[in-house]
Amino acid sequence: GQQLNQSPQSMFIQEGEDVSMNCTSSSIFNTWLWYKQEPGEGPVLLIALYKAGELTSNGRLTAQFGITRKDSFLNISASIPSDVGIYFCAGIFTSGTYKYIFGTGTRLKVLA
Amino acid sequence: DTEVTQTPKHLVMGMTNKKSLKCEQHMGHRAMYWYKQKAKKPPELMFVYSYEKLSINESVPSRFSPECPNSSLLNLHLHALQPEDSALYLCASSPQGEEDGEQFFGPGTRLTVL
Numbered sequence: 001g002q003q004l005n006q007s008p009q010s011m012f013i014q015e016g017e018d019v020s021m022n023c024t025s026s027s028i029f030n031t032w033l034w035y036k037q038e039p040g041e042g043p044v045l046l047i048a049l050y051k052a053g054e055l056t057s058n059g060r061l062t063a064q065f066g067i068t069r070k071d072s073f074l075n076i077s078a079s080i081p082s083d084v085g086i087y088f089c090a091g092i093f094t095s096g097t098y099k100y101i102f103g104t105g106t107r108l109k110v111l112a
Numbered sequence: 113d114t115e116v117t118q119t120p121k122h123l124v125m126g127m128t129n130k131k132s133l134k135c136e137q138h139m140g141h142r143a144m145y146w147y148k149q150k151a152k153k154p155p156e157l158m159f160v161y162s163y164e165k166l167s168i169n170e171s172v173p174s175r176f177s178p179e180c181p182n183s184s185l186l187n188l189h190l191h192a193l194q195p196e197d198s199a200l201y202l203c204a205s206s207p208q209g210e211e212d213g214e215q216f217f218g219p220g221t222r223l224t225v226l
Binding site for chain 2: 031033040041042043044045048088090092094098100101102103104105
């Protein structure tokens with residue numbers, strides 16, 4: 001079935017570094033979202049993107065909806081220890097068949 | 113109240129048991145969702161209720177039976193589960209119908225089937 005591939009699968013970075021991750025698909029989506037999940041918790045929405053080419057920020061986080069509608073990117077600037085967690089992209093397709101699919105996840109570890 | 117609550121937090125059940133998972137939100141959201149998440153994997157959508165009606169069933173086995181008694185409550189009834197059904201079950205809600213992608217998740221119920 002449809003799959004959203006995220007890369008990298010995991011990252012170890014130093015505190016203060018910037019982080020980039022992306023999500024790609026062979027199918028187009030109408031909406032892209034980015035979530036963060038910490039151990040023992042449900043995912044928390046970080047950013048929602050609704051239009052191709054859209055660039056949206058939330059504090060140190062910036063995400064973009066790819067022009068082709070088949071990809072999205074998330075950047076975290078000046079990482080801090082509490083950025084640790086698993087970051088999931090999610091895509092929604094609502095024309096005809098409804099699809100809400102999560103990406104494979106990027107596990108982020110920040111070294112102080 | 114700006115959160116989604118789920119009970120119980122942990123559940124251990126045998127393959128012949130019947131149990132239920134409960135989810136509650138008081139944010140006035142009109143869509144509610146059940147997801148299944150295996151360890152180190154992304155959440156997988158199981159069911160969507162939109163305006164208290166089942167709108168999406170992602171080909172989930174009948175041993176999982178959802179119920180939406182009212183706009184604030186969502187249950188997942190479990191019967192004759194298999195060990196491979198052990199997972200974290202997440203509930204989520206969104207302000208509008210299922211086309212509203214901004215979902216608010218509960219902390220999940222960790223289910224173990226023996």
